[in-house]
Amino acid sequence: MREWQKVLVLVGIFLIFYFAPIDAAVVTTSISAGLILLQEYARLHVLTCLVPAFFIAGTIAVYVKKDAVMRLLGPKTKKYIAYPVGTISGGILAVCSCTILPLFTGIYKRGGGIGPAVAFLFTGPAVNITAILLTSSVLGWDFAIGRLIGAMVISIFAGLIMAFVFREHDKKTTENGFAAGLESDLPYSNLTVTFFFVLQLAVLVIFGLSIDPTFKAILIVLLITSIAGIVLFKFRREHSMEWLRETWNLTKKIMPYLFAGVFIAGMIETLVPEEIVTGLVGENTLPSNAIASTFGAFMYFATLTEVPIIQKLMGLGMGRGPALTLFLTGNALSLPSMIVLFNVMGRKQASVYIVTVVSLSVIAGWIFGEIF
Amino acid sequence: MTIKVLGPGCMNCKTLERRTLEVLSEMNFKAEVQKVEDLDSIVAYGIMLTPGLVIDEKVVWQGGVPTRDKIKQVLESALAGRVAP
Numbered sequence: 001m002r003e004w005q006k007v008l009v010l011v012g013i014f015l016i017f018y019f020a021p022i023d024a025a026v027v028t029t030s031i032s033a034g035l036i037l038l039q040e041y042a043r044l045h046v047l048t049c050l051v052p053a054f055f056i057a058g059t060i061a062v063y064v065k066k067d068a069v070m071r072l073l074g075p076k077t078k079k080y081i082a083y084p085v086g087t088i089s090g091g092i093l094a095v096c097s098c099t100i101l102p103l104f105t106g107i108y109k110r111g112g113g114i115g116p117a118v119a120f121l122f123t124g125p126a127v128n129i130t131a132i133l134l135t136s137s138v139l140g141w142d143f144a145i146g147r148l149i150g151a152m153v154i155s156i157f158a159g160l161i162m163a164f165v166f167r168e169h170d171k172k173t174t175e176n177g178f179a180a181g182l183e184s185d186l187p188y189s190n191l192t193v194t195f196f197f198v199l200q201l202a203v204l205v206i207f208g209l210s211i212d213p214t215f216k217a218i219l220i221v222l223l224i225t226s227i228a229g230i231v232l233f234k235f236r237r238e239h240s241m242e243w244l245r246e247t248w249n250l251t252k253k254i255m256p257y258l259f260a261g262v263f264i265a266g267m268i269e270t271l272v273p274e275e276i277v278t279g280l281v282g283e284n285t286l287p288s289n290a291i292a293s294t295f296g297a298f299m300y301f302a303t304l305t306e307v308p309i310i311q312k313l314m315g316l317g318m319g320r321g322p323a324l325t326l327f328l329t330g331n332a333l334s335l336p337s338m339i340v341l342f343n344v345m346g347r348k349q350a351s352v353y354i355v356t357v358v359s360l361s362v363i364a365g366w367i368f369g370e371i372f
Numbered sequence: 373m374t375i376k377v378l379g380p381g382c383m384n385c386k387t388l389e390r391r392t393l394e395v396l397s398e399m400n401f402k403a404e405v406q407k408v409e410d411l412d413s414i415v416a417y418g419i420m421l422t423p424g425l426v427i428d429e430k431v432v433w434q435g436g437v438p439t440r441d442k443i444k445q446v447l448e449s450a451l452a453g454r455v456a457p
Binding site: 061062066067070093099101102103105106107109110111238239242245249253344 | 379380382383384411412414415418419420421422435436437439441
């Protein structure tokens, strides 16, 4: 930042505090609503959901052997394997959102081709394990599962449509050297890693159960002791340190944005009139799902912030169908990501992709709203 | 020897670059370390899981931040490969 920019920022802050009607009712109520929601998240979701979820994400980043999954996305894999792998691999390969685009570009240009690449691109951000766990903690299991299944089904359809419309694309991409330098040298069996993973997941699930508190505390202590036992005595020190580093990096990256998002979501509740929300997206109709879908496609949500924002929009009367639609496109698309897609895929393919996923999300949200 | 650290500029890529430089100075070995951030050039190496490490145009690592020992081992074997190909 240049010196004159700092001067401008400082002058701006000064002018805001000089003139802003800080004691006006609308300002004080919206700020306190933001703080109240922050307290709700701090009390209900941070220790019992987010902290375990970050450790789990750290485990995936360090201990899961990625080479096997990557090979299944290569140019020689059968299509009926590459598509399902594309849809679920986002949860295994891409713990951080900045890994999604290089991976997509790689699969698109050198690997399984446009279909599996598109399937990965759409679900990558949505099947993120921390996002699913927070959704279930805040909005319930039905939403978490709806979000997961909705994203997976849409991504396969979108992939198939893209592969059909742009049949020519895949004919020139068969190269070797896919996924080189990925040999993993982790000396642990799949069983150990799976057990370690399940123990951490169990901590999270037990936190969520409504059982006798003493019994719950005993179970949690037992689980954490066994996790610590594996970390200390089974895993090598360097890998355990790596696990902690990865968990901490993720926390550091996500938490500030999440808290800012929670605060803003709390403010939305008092700033946005209820009539607008119920009027536009209150009912589960195709037009209201279309509004939610288009809004989500352009709007940028930092990782996890979609959860408090949708929670509060639902508090203002947003229907369940449009809410799921917003989850689907809100994560997968944003204005910045569209610009990157235009560069990587070209104007024609990017436009077809965007229109396809926006329409499929409308249908998926509508079906969810009708059933649940 | 030319070493390239490939990644679009996220935290892990910066960690890998820092560690590589540390290991190099620890080994007392001089090499040129470049940072490649352009997506197309990254993918051209066959690297999809960033960050990646390329020594003399050969991909030696991708998909996470390797430990210092691992970087050292990779560098040593690349050196050995040069002396006796």
